[in-house]
Amino acid sequence: MNYELIEQLRSQYGANGLPYAIPIHPNLVHLTLGLFIIGIAFDVVGVLFPLEKSVFKFLAIPATRTNFFDVGWYNMLASAIITFFTVATGFYEIMLAYPINGIKSAWGLGALETMLWHGVGGVVLLTLIVGMTVWRGFQRYLWRSDRARQVQWSYLAVGFLIMFLMFLHGTLGAHMAGEFGVHNTAGNLLRLGKDPNVFLN
Amino acid sequence: MLENLLPPLNEHNLPYPDTIHPIVVHFVIAMVLFAFLCDVIGYFTKNHRLYEVSWWNMFFATISIFIAIIFGQIEAGLSLAYYAAQPVLNLHTLLGWSLSGIVAGITGWRYVIRLQDPQKLPFAYLIAGLLLTLLVLYQVYLGDNLVWVYGLHTVPVVEAIKEGTLQ
Numbered sequence A: 001m002n003y004e005l006i007e008q009l010r011s012q013y014g015a016n017g018l019p020y021a022i023p024i025h026p027n028l029v030h031l032t033l034g035l036f037i038i039g040i041a042f043d044v045v046g047v048l049f050p051l052e053k054s055v056f057k058f059l060a061i062p063a064t065r066t067n068f069f070d071v072g073w074y075n076m077l078a079s080a081i082i083t084f085f086t087v088a089t090g091f092y093e094i095m096l097a098y099p100i101n102g103i104k105s106a107w108g109l110g111a112l113e114t115m116l117w118h119g120v121g122g123v124v125l126l127t128l129i130v131g132m133t134v135w136r137g138f139q140r141y142l143w144r145s146d147r148a149r150q151v152q153w154s155y156l157a158v159g160f161l162i163m164f165l166m167f168l169h170g171t172l173g174a175h176m177a178g179e180f181g182v183h184n185t186a187g188n189l190l191r192l193g194k195d196p197n198v199f200l201n
Numbered sequence B: 001m002l003e004n005l006l007p008p009l010n011e012h013n014l015p016y017p018d019t020i021h022p023i024v025v026h027f028v029i030a031m032v033l034f035a036f037l038c039d040v041i042g043y044f045t046k047n048h049r050l051y052e053v054s055w056w057n058m059f060f061a062t063i064s065i066f067i068a069i070i071f072g073q074i075e076a077g078l079s080l081a082y083y084a085a086q087p088v089l090n091l092h093t094l095l096g097w098s099l100s101g102i103v104a105g106i107t108g109w110r111y112v113i114r115l116q117d118p119q120k121l122p123f124a125y126l127i128a129g130l131l132l133t134l135l136v137l138y139q140v141y142l143g144d145n146l147v148w149v150y151g152l153h154t155v156p157v158v159e160a161i162k163e164g165t166l167q
Helices: A003-010 A025-047 A049-058 A065-095 A111-143 A153-178 A185-191 B026-045 B049-077 B083-116 B123-149 B155-163
Strands: none
Touching (some): A025 A065, A025 A111, A025 A153, A025 B026, A025 B049, A065 A111, A185 B155, B026 B123
């Protein structure tokens, strides 16, 4: 971003470079990832249900196959809805980012490269999550609505592939926070030569 | 003692590349909040299918919270929490352990409710779900403070502590 523009805003913002105390994007990430991964996980449980029947019986937990597919569907739907906000807040906060310069992350990337890939990756993942939700909806309501196994194997396979992308993407985000010190109050205080023990007590 | 059992620590003061606790808590935060949302929508729209979605999400949250605590304790122990961060870390630890009991208890209650009649949810359970949601949000706020305000396990803060400029 334009350095002067950011500087104009920064004078009005807190030590973390934001107009509020705690970044919002990392919190919405909990919801995006949790809902997506557990959505896929319960579809796996639904698909492998014949193998698990005896386990649930042994544990005295009543379980119906269609309920697992309900969890798979509703969790994926919720993940798609929330992720629009995850990406929106992410772009707001990445545009106000003021990373430590001149260092490389554990993956050998600089601050700007890390931020650019994380920004692009976010839009790609949003597209993939929405695509998965549409695909899942077609399986649930049209293609396989009368089948005992509601979900295609290929859907689960793509789901795991997306989880791997999420791991790569999330690690870039972790580098921004943990290594480049983006939006970190104590880190920024230290950069300004101030003692966090004095200012954060 | 812990230092002798773990591999060498990196610049985050961790024996592995990045913090794991904030990842595991995805599966507590998202599942508890979504379970409550499903209960509320299910209760008012009488869509009982959502009760099942809620129950299985709580089931998973209960398993996850104990894994979250294990990694939370490891990372808290290695956090080099400086003076100003200590009260927040103490409260986060106390509430985290309490939440393991509360989440397990509420899931147990839900198991009994579901066993009796999976189509019915007493209003009292919704209240419990609301209180749990508030506690989880407060716990997230405390954890956010540890990471984003106090910067525990972030390289600049760990560096300053190891250099002795921050204690």
